[in-house]
Amino acid sequence: MIYSLKSLTIKTIILLLTIIVAPIKQDSLVNTIWTYKVANGCIDKLEFKPNHLLNEYDCELDYNLKGTYKLSADTLFMVINDDSHSEDGGKITRYRSKCLIRNNALYTITTGEMIKGTWKDKAISSKTPGYRKIK
Numbered sequence: 162m163i164y165s166l167k168s169l170t171i172k173t174i175i176l177l178l179t180i181i182v183a184p185i186k187q188d189s190l191v192n193t194i195w196t197y198k199v200a201n202g203c204i205d206k207l208e209f210k211p212n213h214l215l216n217e218y219d220c221e222l223d224y225n226l227k228g229t230y231k232l233s234a235d236t237l238f239m240v241i242n243d244d245s246h247s248e249d250g251g252k253i254t255r256y257r258s259k260c261l262i263r264n265n266a267l268y269t270i271t272t273g274e275m276i277k278g279t280w281k282d283k284a285i286s287s288k289t290p291g292y293r294k295i296k
C-alpha cells in the first residue's frame with residue numbers, strides 16, 4: 162500500500178512539472194526577431210513578445226501592426242490586426258497566417274482574412290522561406 166502511495170505521489174509530481182514546464186516550451190519565440198527583405202532598403206520585421214503578443218513592422222506602410230501568436234511544435238499561428246488605413250474610418254482588418262518553422266526560417270502554409278466574421282483562408286505552397294530569425 163505504501164509503494165502505491167509513493168507511486169501516486171511521483172506521478173502527481175511528474176504531471177505538475179509537465180503542466181508548469183509545457184508553457185515555457187510553448188513560448189520559446191519570446192524576445193526573438195525575424196525579418197523579411199521586401200526590397201532594397203525595405204525590410205519587414207516580426208517581434209515576438211511575452212504573453213503571446215506580436216509586433217509586425219510593415220516597411221511599405223511604415224507602420225507597426227499588433228497581433229497574437231501561438232506555437233504548436235514546429236507550427237506557428239499568427240493573427241494580425243491591421244488598423245493602418247485611416248481612410249477606413251478606424252476599421253480593423255484581421256489577417257492570419259500559419260507557418261512551418263524550419264532552420265530558423267518561416268515557411269507560409271496558409272494565409273487568411275476575416276471577412277464579415279468568417280475566416281477566408283487560402284493555401285500557399287511556399288518552398289522558399291519568408292521571414293528569417295535574426296535574434
